[in-house]
Amino acid sequence: MNLFRRGRPSSAARPTPSSQNVRQTRAGGPPRTDGPYANSSWLMAHGSRLVPPALILTLAVVAWQVYVTAARVPDFILPSPSGIWRSFVDQHDLLIQNTWPTVKIALGGYLLAVAVGLILAVAIHSFRWLELALYPLVIGSQAVPFVAFAPVLVIIFGYDLAPKLIIVCLICFFPITVNAVDGFKSVDPDLIALMRTLGAGRWRLFREIAWPTALPLIFSGARVAVTYCVVGAIFAEWSGASEGLGWLLRQETSQFETGVIFADAAVLAILGIALFAAVGLLERLFLPWYHIERRRGALSRGRR
Amino acid sequence: MVRGQLSAVGSPTALPNVAAERISHAFQVEGGWLPVLEEVSVEARAGEIIAIVGPSGCGKSTLFTVLAGLLAPEEGRVTADGREITGRLGFTAYMPQKDLLLPWKTILDNAAIALELRGVSRRDARTEAAAWFPRFGLAGFERHYPATLSGGMRQRAALLRTILTGRDVLLLDEPFGALDALTRADMQAWLLDIWAEVGKTILLVTHDVDEAIYLADRVYVMSPRPGRILCDLPIDLPRPRDHDTAVTSPAFTALKIEVLRTLKSRDT
Numbered sequence: 001m002n003l004f005r006r007g008r009p010s011s012a013a014r015p016t017p018s019s020q021n022v023r024q025t026r027a028g029g030p031p032r033t034d035g036p037y038a039n040s041s042w043l044m045a046h047g048s049r050l051v052p053p054a055l056i057l058t059l060a061v062v063a064w065q066v067y068v069t070a071a072r073v074p075d076f077i078l079p080s081p082s083g084i085w086r087s088f089v090d091q092h093d094l095l096i097q098n099t100w101p102t103v104k105i106a107l108g109g110y111l112l113a114v115a116v117g118l119i120l121a122v123a124i125h126s127f128r129w130l131e132l133a134l135y136p137l138v139i140g141s142q143a144v145p146f147v148a149f150a151p152v153l154v155i156i157f158g159y160d161l162a163p164k165l166i167i168v169c170l171i172c173f174f175p176i177t178v179n180a181v182d183g184f185k186s187v188d189p190d191l192i193a194l195m196r197t198l199g200a201g202r203w204r205l206f207r208e209i210a211w212p213t214a215l216p217l218i219f220s221g222a223r224v225a226v227t228y229c230v231v232g233a234i235f236a237e238w239s240g241a242s243e244g245l246g247w248l249l250r251q252e253t254s255q256f257e258t259g260v261i262f263a264d265a266a267v268l269a270i271l272g273i274a275l276f277a278a279v280g281l282l283e284r285l286f287l288p289w290y291h292i293e294r295r296r297g298a299l300s301r302g303r304r
Numbered sequence: 305m306v307r308g309q310l311s312a313v314g315s316p317t318a319l320p321n322v323a324a325e326r327i328s329h330a331f332q333v334e335g336g337w338l339p340v341l342e343e344v345s346v347e348a349r350a351g352e353i354i355a356i357v358g359p360s361g362c363g364k365s366t367l368f369t370v371l372a373g374l375l376a377p378e379e380g381r382v383t384a385d386g387r388e389i390t391g392r393l394g395f396t397a398y399m400p401q402k403d404l405l406l407p408w409k410t411i412l413d414n415a416a417i418a419l420e421l422r423g424v425s426r427r428d429a430r431t432e433a434a435a436w437f438p439r440f441g442l443a444g445f446e447r448h449y450p451a452t453l454s455g456g457m458r459q460r461a462a463l464l465r466t467i468l469t470g471r472d473v474l475l476l477d478e479p480f481g482a483l484d485a486l487t488r489a490d491m492q493a494w495l496l497d498i499w500a501e502v503g504k505t506i507l508l509v510t511h512d513v514d515e516a517i518y519l520a521d522r523v524y525v526m527s528p529r530p531g532r533i534l535c536d537l538p539i540d541l542p543r544p545r546d547h548d549t550a551v552t553s554p555a556f557t558a559l560k561i562e563v564l565r566t567l568k569s570r571d572t
Contacts, residue, residue, distance in 0.1 A: 190404055197372050197398045198469060199421040208417070212408040289408045289449040296451050 079259040084266070087259030094248065094260075095267055101244040103271065105161070106233035109168020110275070113225055116169055117176030118218070124177070125184040125210070138177055146170045150239035164236035171232035172225040179221030183214025216290050219283040226279045230272045319386040321505045322396060322473045323347035327370055327380035329363075330530075339530035340366045341377065346507070346524050346533065348473065353499060353506045355516035357563060358526030364509040365401065367531065368475050371507065372398035384473070397469040401477045403462040405450040411461050412437070412446040418468035433468060439498070440464050456487040463495075467502060476508045480515065492518060493547045500544065513567075517541075517559050518550055525566045534566050 061081045067073070068080035075083055088095065120138060124131045150167050157163035187210050195205055237246025245264050252260045284291060327344045330337040340363040348354040358364050369375040371382055376391030384395045397418075405414045412430055415437075419429035437443045440460045450458055459479060466474055479495070480488040492515060499506060510516050516523045517539055525534045539559060541550055550556055 188404075190400060190402060191406070193369070193374050194398065194400055194404045195421075197374060197393055197396075198418055198465075199394055204421065208406065212406070215408075287408070289451070292449050293407060293451040 076256040076258050079262055083259050084262040087257075088263040088266070091260050091263065095245070095263060098243055098245050098248045099267060099271070101241075102230075102233050102237065102246060102268075105164045105168060105236055105244065106229045106271070106275070108161070109165040109232060109236070110172055110226060110229040112165050112169040113172035113229070114176055114222060117173035117221070117225070118180055120173070121177045121180030121184065124181050131181075135181070138174070141170070142174050147235050150235050154240035159240055159242070164233065164241070167236040167239075168229050168232035171235075172228045175221040175224040175228075176218065177221075179217040180214050183217035184210045186217075187213045216283075216287055219279070219287065223276060223279050223283070226275045227272060229275065230268055234268065320347035320383070321350040321352075321385060322371065322507070323383050324367065324371055325381050325383065327367065327377045327382075329366060329370065329375070329377040329379070341370075342530040342532045343380070344526075344531060344533055345380075348505050348507050348522075350472070350505055351503055352521045353508065353519050354522050354524065355508045355510055355520035356524045356526060357510060357513055357516045357567070358531060359528050359567065360511060362526045362528050363531030364526060365477055368398065368400075368477050368507075368509060371473075371475055372396055374398070395471065396473040396475050397466045397471040398475045399462055399466040399477060399479060401481060403450070403455075403458040405458055405461055405465075407450055410447045410449060411442060411453065411457075414450065414461055415464045415468060418465045418470075422470060433464070436464055436468070439501075441494075454487075455483050456491060459483065459491065460494075463498075467498075467504065473505045473507065476506060478509055478511070481510070481512075488512075488515070489547055495519065496543075496545065513560055513563050514551055517556060517563065518545060518547065523559075523563060525563055534569070537562060537566075 065081045068078060068083075073080075079087070120134070124135055124138075146167060150163075153163040153167060157166065191209050192205060195209055200208060233244070234246035234249065237244040238250055241247040245268055249261060249264050252258075252264065324344060324346050327341050328339070329341045330339040332338075344363070344367055346354065346356065346367070356364055356367070366375065370377050373382070373389060373391055373393040373395060381388055381390045383389060389395045405411070406417070409417065412433055416426070416429035416433040419432055420426060424432070434446060437446060440463070442457060442461060442464070445453060445457065450461070453461070459482075463476075463479065466476070480491050483491060496519065506519075508516070508519060520539050523537045523539060525537065526532065527534050537559065541553070541555055541559075
């Protein structure tokens with residue numbers, strides 16, 4: 001699709017470092033995607049990617065506004081976008097006050113989930129008996145409705161931060177663990193053999209081969225998990241809290257303040273998108289090689 | 305040609321730098337055993353280039369994993385300067401067919417890892433590896449990732465990593481197999497230059513007869529599976545060898561005919 005490739009200069013215009021010893025026998029290979037032009041083309045490609053969803057969102061909001069106005073739907077049943085905006089403006093102090101506690105729970109629980117998820121994955125990868133003992137339980141744990149347990153956890157651990165972090169962690173850790181375990185397993189055995197001839201021991205093999213091999217998969221697990229963490233935080237607050245966007249949702253629901261509820265939901269959506277984008281940004285920072293390879297792969301399938 | 309004649313390079317009294325003695329091995333496959341090597345003996349003296357030629361699937365690569373210490377053969381032993389090293393890693397530097405550069409490391413770090421795994425600090429390893437880059441035609445590409453380089457460059461980076469292990473014996477498994485003919489000829493000439501500089505012992509597996517004769521002091525010809533050594537042919541072409549002159553000389557042609565005949569004697 002041209003939409004995604006706009007702004008990339010042709011390979012002919014790209015300066016390549018030359019060296020006296022190298023005869024360039026491979027004429028006209030695929031264009032290089034690193035180098036000084038990569039960043040600007042990245043921005044343009046991604047900027048243009050925002051246009052279609054923004055367009056659809058705008059259309060939906062307009063249709064919504066028209067419908068509510070034309071059909072005279074009462075505000076407490078379905079507020080119009082302009083009504084939601086008014087609630088947002090009126091209640092922005094309340095919303096902002098309650099955002100930070102939710103961010104704390106979502107982010108704290110998420111980081112806990114990343115740590116727990118990775119530790120579990122490394123343990124499962126390192127010891128066969130742990131894989132046999134633990135992996136089925138980890139998978140089974142996903143059948144447990146943690147949402148239903150949330151109030152119980154609150155009874156056990158109290159109203160402070162700990163039970164909320166645990167709830168978020170339980171909801172988020174799974175994709176990270178599964179992806180990391182799969183990633184560790186997908187190492188190239190030839191690479192392992194080569195590294196062994198170079199003198200690498202168990203720890204080096206893990207650090208130099210298994211970990212970097214798994215990292216792209218770990219990041220995609222982390223991206224899935226981050227979308228759960230906001231929802232997890234809402235459940236945690238729902239079941240017992242005195243502040244936070246989840247608590248506010250519950251308060252306003254009982255009072256039919258639908259405008260504030262929608263405004264609250266919009267803040268949560270923005271929060272979710274921001275966290276998702278942040279993980280994506282981290283991935284880009286940590287895996288520059290992976291993105292170079294992926295873009296090359298898209299340009300020339302099946303090199304070698 | 306006389307069998308077993310000593311080449312000009314190795315000294316006749318010294319123990320072989322590396323030797324495989326009567327190696328036999330079979331792999332377990334569905335419904336039995338698949339013999340891949342049968343009493344294979346090869347040896348290389350210090351500073352020699354040895355080429356092993358044979359049809360695909362004749363067990364050349366298996367022989368190399370044995371020499372590298374990755375695989376303990378069912379029968380036979382491997383020695384280095386007379387010491388037994390069968391099934392032990394760390395005596396030879398093995399460069400597999402695929403370049404196997406780590407995609408997440410820059411070219412510089414890929415080469416430097418051989419030094420790091422010898423206990424050199426990362427900084428010193430980078431400095432030392434970087435010093436080799438111009439000689440390997442990689443200057444300016446230190447911070448590139450392998451995916452952005454051509455096949456020839458990746459192969460040179462892999463060879464640099466192999467040399468930086470500091471081991472005397474290099475095992476090169478079809479080092480130029482994946483390259484196009486022109487790049488390959490360049491790389492062969494360049495390999496001879498590097499070899500003359502660093503003075504390593506090189507064992508090289510190839511199915512390219514020209515490459516074997518052009519590069520080697522001695523050529524072993526292997527039979528199809530199960531691999532056996534059919535002949536051990538000294539290559540007494542004068543060094544340094546210029547590629548175009550060497551491969552068109554009558555002596556080269558005579559050697560090539562001999563190798564091809566030996567290969568064919570088992571084919572049909």
